[in-house]
Amino acid sequence: MTQPTINVAADAVIAFLAQQGHTSLHNFPGGTIAPLLDACGRFGVKVYTSKNEQGAGYAAFAQAKISGLPGLVAVTSGPGVTNVLTPVCDAYYDSVPMLVFTGQVGVGDLRGDKPVRQYGFQEVDTPALMASITKAQFQPHTVEELVDALPKAWAIAVEGRPGPVSIDLPMSVQRSAYSQVISPIKAAVQSPDSDACYQFLDELNTAIKHATKPLIICGNGMATASRSQQLARIRQQWRAPISHSLLGVGVADSADSGTLGYHGHTGSQISGNAIADADLILVLGSRLDIRQTGTLRETFGPHAKIFRVDFDEGELSCSKIRHDAVLLCDLDNFLALWQTQPPMVSENHLDSWYQQIEAWREQYPWPYPHAYGLRPNTVVERLSDLFPANTIVTTGVGAHQHWVARHFRFALPNRRLFTSAGHGAMGFDLPTAIGAAIHAPDSCVLCFVGDGSFQMNIQELAMIRELNLNIKIVVVDNHRLALVSQFQLMNWDTDTACGHKQSPDFVTIAKGYGIDALHCGNGDDFDDISQQFANHNGPMLLHLELDERHDVLPMLLGGQAINKMWPFYDMQGQARELSDD
Structure with missing residues (x-):
């Protein structure tokens, strides 16, 4: 098969990525990243366009977790850069390799040392913004610098403790004439002592x-x-x-x-x-x-x-x-x-x-009172039993995240948990599930998400329908931002910012995006509804309402020993009696 001709530097970047084994890239488009996206089609790299840069970043996060290669995300300058920072943080703190391509104004329009806030339209100082959350940052001002930087960026992302690397690409560099293949370099391998x-x-x-x-x-x-x-x-x-x-x-x-x-x-x-x-x-x-x-x-x-x-x-x-x-x-x-x-x-x-x-x-049984109706452990254990061995689970951040980690049966390599740990970012859930479904098409993807976390990136539902991805979404709705609500109530006796939230009709929203949906209230037959949900052919959303009084317990509080968790023990380390009500 005849290889496409490399005409400009953007072509050479995509050709390099294809040579390294990549067949897809995640993005949200914009003017200053357009040359890179234009090159993808001609070099056999499929472009997946999310509905927000954060969604693209998290899909690339899943790409890396599944493929073992650096995840690829490309966004435009300015707001594109600032929107992608959150998933980049997740990749950095949770040791996930990524290459983050950001568009930039031409070299002649860069602010540099000029005493102005901004010199080019949608210009931000991307290397400075990325400095504390990536392993390395590159902003090549010439084709020669780009040719030198790209293979280094790849090697840095995967060697040692993995993580993201930022490559800021001025338009003038992307469009510069160039016709050579960029050669990879071997990542450094530390020999054991x-x-x-x-x-x-x-x-x-x-x-x-x-x-x-x-x-x-x-x-x-x-x-x-x-x-x-x-x-x-x-x-x-x-x-x-x-x-x-x-x-x-x-x-x-x-x-x-x-x-x-x-x-x-x-x-x-x-x-x-x-x-x-x-x-x-x-x-x-x-x-x-x-x-x-x-x-x-x-x-x-x-x-x-x-x-x-x-x-x-x-x-x-x-x-x-x-x-x-x-x-x-x-x-x-x-x-x-x-x-x-x-x-x-x-x-x-x-x-x-x-x-x-x-x-x-x-x-020390899990303290979930029967008096509050359907219990979190019952929900998670039931779904764990219903879903197959090859299931990838993604979560948002909140009470549901901890219930899933406690009660779902995980076993590598087939049953895996993708969640935001070091950065703890709400909105991680749905776009990471989309990336998992794209890059592990033979796996079942189950997305657990709270009513608060879901609304951070709810727009990514559109990608599921567009790509017909077989993702099952459980929206655990307890009408509060529960984990922080619990923290506020424990310390200040009020949860004015987090409690008694009015949720939208998630079933109607899902159907508006063309996704089938079910609702399960606290008094409904969860066994029957969960069976319908698990057996459904294709994507589906389950809006599951739980009593807001279910907390994440036990909890290790400040000043407590690790073997004296509340509510089993009080703050003086004395054992407490627990009722099931």
Whole structure:
């Protein structure tokens, strides 16, 4: 097949991306990015146009998570740039590789050092805006600089701890004559320090032999199919229970008896107890931020030897939690080496530890009162049972996000959770689901979203109908911005900004976009309606109303130990009696 002719620099950019294996790009168009978009069709790169730059950015986020390549998003200058900043933040904080192409005025119209606010129409200082939320920023002023920058940008996005890279493209550069192929460069690969790895493993395996209450904490760095499978093989030798960060959910099957849930602010009291009682904690690819540890950091593993493996030196050198041994290493390399020297322990050496964990499961049930009607855990568990093994779940940010992470059954590589963790951005849900449906067409995509988060990017419903994407959307409507409402009521006894919200008729809105929809009120037959919803052929929205009194409980509050979560305990750490009403 004859390759298209490269005539201008924009052609060369798209040809480079196609050469690297990309067949699609996400965008919202505008004048200063038009040359790049024009080149896509001729080089076999399909253009997906969202309804807002934020939608395009989140679709590219999902593209990266599924393909393993950097997600591609292209937007115009000015408001295009400022609108895409939120998904770029998500990619940066949650370690997702992306190339963010932004249009820019011609080089001659750049403000530069001129003492004016703006020199060209829709001009913003894109590199400055992107500086704190990307791994690198490029603004080539010549074709030669672009040819040098593009392969570097690709390599930087994927090497080490992945993340987004910004490439700001002046119109004059995009339209400059150029006819050559841009050659890729290899991303830098950090070779593991073999001596350090072996020493760390010797210390770890020695600690394992003596540990009677071990725990593995899996973070975002472990959330790949290969690492999940490697860990599963190791746990055949050493069946230590696992607690997850929010982004580590699914590394071990949620239904595994050794899976404790995720720990921290809105996590599992069982995980919190295990962390407090453990005599050995192995942390794999997790930042251990304050949402995981709570404010009383000294209560996090107080009796444990803590071992950490991470690829980000900064996370280890600036650790919020003490540790006894650390290894700066790629997790694939570490797990591969560990499999050659697995821990040697007896088959039943952790029986008493598992008995204690099961006792905690009985002692600390999820506190969702029957008196408030349909319960959040019932909803999520029912849908988890109805949907197939190959389901990608996306969520917004709010109460529904935490209910899903707690109660949906996740298991890599087929059952995956895509959610906004470090940045915590409402509106993540629907456009990320669209990206997932585009780039994983053989998977079922289930989007859980709150009534507040849904309205951040509700316009992206149009893409679902345009592309006939098989996405199921559950709008969990409790008529409040519940998580912040709960926080306000707990601290100030008022929720004037967040409570008693009037929701629109989401069924009518969905139908207006050409999407079938169902409604389920608190007294309706959820079993029957959920069955119709799951069995529907094609996209569908379910507007599900829950009683607004269902809170996200338990919750780890400021000043509480990780094993003394409210409402099981009061602020003095005293046990409280709970009723089911």
